[in-house]
Amino acid sequence: MAKKWDKVLSWNFTEPNVKWFEGAKLNITENCLDRHVETQPDKIAIIWESNDVNVASEHITYKQLHERVCIMANVLKKHGAKKGDRICIYMPMIPQLTIAVLACARIGAIHSVVFAGFSANSLVDRITDATCNIVITSDGINRGGKQIPAKKVVDEALQNCPSVTKVLVANCCNLETQMTAGRDYWLHDEIASITDVNCPAEMMDAEDMLFILYTSGSTGKPKGVVHTCAGYMVYVAYTFANVFKCGNSDVFWCTADIGWVTGHSYIVYGPLLQGATTLMFEGVPTHPDAGRFWAVIDKHKVNQFYTAPTAIRSLMAFGDEWIKPYNLSSLKVIGSVGEPINEEAWNWYHKNIGKEKCPIVDTWWQTETGGIMITSLPGIHPQRAAHAGFPIPGIQPVLLDGAGQELQGNDVEGYLCVKFPWPSILRTTYGDHERCRQTYFSNYKDYYFTGDGARRDEHGLYRIIGRVDDVINVSGHRIGTAEVENAINESEYVIESAVVGYPHDIKGQGIYAFVICKNIDSNHDHIRTDVQETASRIIGKLARPDKIQIVSGLPKTRSGKIMRRILRKVAEGDTTNLGDTTTLLDPSVVEEIIKGAV
């Protein structure tokens, strides 16, 4: 920190306006890099494990990482980047991604990482919303046995993104790649052109923006969640140290993609702030086989392993023989994040991966919270399967009833809110502060509303039940139902649609779409394929509906509102108690929908 703060906190949840550490001057990369270069230059900062088992892993020391970040920062400067610019990063899980993120922070540019599974259309929305001027990408993406083009998607997007003037392209797959002269540059050429391996860190105010990360909400348009420099830094460093108990010679592995908040906070910033060794994995859990995670744990002697329930459930389904060749004895703490973990998966994880000796940290948090908010601390708090546990010290969660009253005592269930700010609470939604106020601070006055329902058990441990808004959590990824509906309505066959979530054995929730079609006589399989392809094309593969039911009408009230409650029941396969249907415009539609359920 270049200058200490004058004031720790000022806040109100009405506007909202939250400021932490006002008056402080800092650059997060000095705490991630320079500080460690002084004390432990040769310690490994990043272990990179390739998608391909035959490609050697990379070990990058703090000194090397510092140098590579400085060079990348100088590349960005060479292309005109400066403090406050928004830079879009659309890349696979290669070291250049972490380096690009840190290089932006180094020069005070605001990074907006977009998960590289999103479509060109989603990329356009995000680039345009933040008016990014530079995109950093790669030729392609290695994923399991496939190579997926990335630059091609960027090219398609940039036809509709006039703000972008430069594209920096990492060579990851040796794909033949079209380069637009004057706009597109190979990263390795640009890096080679830099002679200055130092780049002084830009001094930032505590409340200057550090990054934007887009996330889905209950309306059609994703929101750019904004995090700022000092508060985010402090909270992520604090939670990383206390939740994972990562020792000085430990290897920490978070399997998320840096395109999501989990990767920002617990692959990049948290571990590096604490001078830890963070493992970055390019591949997928099932390539070349379903033992890959366990092979990587043994290979690199991973001590803390942090993954998602979807991955746990899918590997559990492959059978225990995939674990047998590995001893996993290096593990000390194992974690779960992104969605509720069911008891069966929790028990399997505890027994087979943690060997009944590793505490499980089931961490509840959100893009908007920046860091972990609720989890039982390993070795300190009691553990209970499928319960995130206690709030992190300093966090004040509450459960509210429908009338907005705080539920007191234990053994209660309600809407999960937080009543006091923590350092990494979102500050705004980019370019639209009113939306931030409405989404998070207007449902219940003077509370931050999470969008989740939760239960506090008889011992005070929290169990997250799931979203109470129109957001589906598919494999730990948030998708708005409205966003999927808008996309599939673009199919040439679809007149109208309604999308809901339903319980899915592996993914937690699946996407169930009810669609009214223009030409019912068309081949239904053909229509379904088109609906799926349209969702993939417009949003990305993660938005493909798992089930599609063609209907002649939707259950609407007289005011034209779709009664999603009914559709959810049908999708869940539980139509015994549909509740009051008397306000429906045409109740006969319900019978048809029940009969045709898929």
Ligand code: PRX
């Ligand atoms: O519904 C909760 C669920 O994921 C949502 C946040 O999603 P996102 O912003 O994409 O961030 C995911 C990674 C932090 C929450 O509103 N969620 C997250 N962690 C848990 C969870 N649900 C249950 N248990 C968790 N541990």
